[in-house]
Amino acid sequence: MEATLTGNILNVTLIEPRLKHPTIFKHFDELSGGEDLIIHNDHDPKPLYYQLLGERGNIFIWEYLEQGPVWWKVRITKRLSGESEETLGQLAAKDLRKAQVFKKHGLDFCCGGKKTVKEACREKGIDVTKVEQELQQADQLPSARPLPYTDWSPSFLADYIVNTHHSYVRKNLPDILTYAEKVKRVHGARHPELLAVHKLVEEIHQEMMAHLVKEEQVLFPYIQALDKKENGNRAAFKAELGSVQQPVNLMEMEHESVGGEMEEIRQLTHNFQLPEDACASYNLLYRLLAEFEEDLHLHVHLENNILFPAALKLEQN
Numbered sequence: 001m002e003a004t005l006t007g008n009i010l011n012v013t014l015i016e017p018r019l020k021h022p023t024i025f026k027h028f029d030e031l032s033g034g035e036d037l038i039i040h041n042d043h044d045p046k047p048l049y050y051q052l053l054g055e056r057g058n059i060f061i062w063e064y065l066e067q068g069p070v071w072w073k074v075r076i077t078k079r080l081s082g083e084s085e086e087t088l089g090q091l092a093a094k095d096l097r098k099a100q101v102f103k104k105h106g107l108d109f110c111c112g113g114k115k116t117v118k119e120a121c122r123e124k125g126i127d128v129t130k131v132e133q134e135l136q137q138a139d140q141l142p143s144a145r146p147l148p149y150t151d152w153s154p155s156f157l158a159d160y161i162v163n164t165h166h167s168y169v170r171k172n173l174p175d176i177l178t179y180a181e182k183v184k185r186v187h188g189a190r191h192p193e194l195l196a197v198h199k200l201v202e203e204i205h206q207e208m209m210a211h212l213v214k215e216e217q218v219l220f221p222y223i224q225a226l227d228k229k230e231n232g233n234r235a236a237f238k239a240e241l242g243s244v245q246q247p248v249n250l251m252e253m254e255h256e257s258v259g260g261e262m263e264e265i266r267q268l269t270h271n272f273q274l275p276e277d278a279c280a281s282y283n284l285l286y287r288l289l290a291e292f293e294e295d296l297h298l299h300v301h302l303e304n305n306i307l308f309p310a311a312l313k314l315e316q317n
Helices: 017-029 046-056 088-094 096-104 117-124 128-138 154-187 193-227 231-241 245-268 280-316
Strands: 009-011 036-041 060-067 072-078
Touching (some): 017 046, 046 245, 060 117, 088 117, 088 280, 096 280, 117 128, 154 193, 154 280, 193 245, 193 280, 245 280
Parallel strands (some): 009 036
Antiparallel strands (some): 036 072, 060 072
16 A cells, blocks of 8 residues: 555555545644645545545645646645634635635635635735735725624524525526526627536536525534534434535535636636627626626635534534
């Protein structure tokens, strides 16, 4: 087995499937603070990221060195002991004014919210000093008095997400899909990027509708059973699902998938910039897509950075 490790590079393709994650965990646990392990694999090891985060906590930095299509390489660096810099998600959860700074610089505080400011800036090639200065300046801006999400109970927050954001998705996403098909049909010959936009909207629609059901029928009731100390329901969920970490990991992966697809749409449309021959439907499609993206960012932020951490804390207690 040790032949798979050369220096600090672990060739995961040579490890028996059932032993892959245990072997990676073993080598990670042997690292000292500041040391790293590079894993070499033949597919995206993203599920490992969520498992490592769930079982070891936010004590590592995950950095892609190579991302397919044949090989993937990821550097996993163990944080120094006592290193407790707040993440993008934690900063945004405390003060949404700082979320506006992250948006301005294209820093993902939703799906990528577990990175620190330094890590996120380094990946994007952004001057971290400039971002940190703007974050300090944000403290001086007048507060828009956002809703006190972090003060709410997990049960109340889950209900709020369903009644506000899930309702928004169910109401608006079918219309977005209809307009994406119409605009592709009318303008696709002159603007071929619309074919890809329509395909991505179809994928988002399919993924989101299934995703909402899983949250509403499985994860959120589990969280509410934990919050309300309903021991019978809590035991039933635990027997079926194990730790709440497992469905949380799955939901975060699905958030990342939809977030990536929306980022593709933004790139294809050059930040929703309309061409000169755009008709009213074209204009409406881009406006709906921009609004959907805005809602998605807050939706995912509330779950990834506030609701899910609260649920994990409830389970530990």
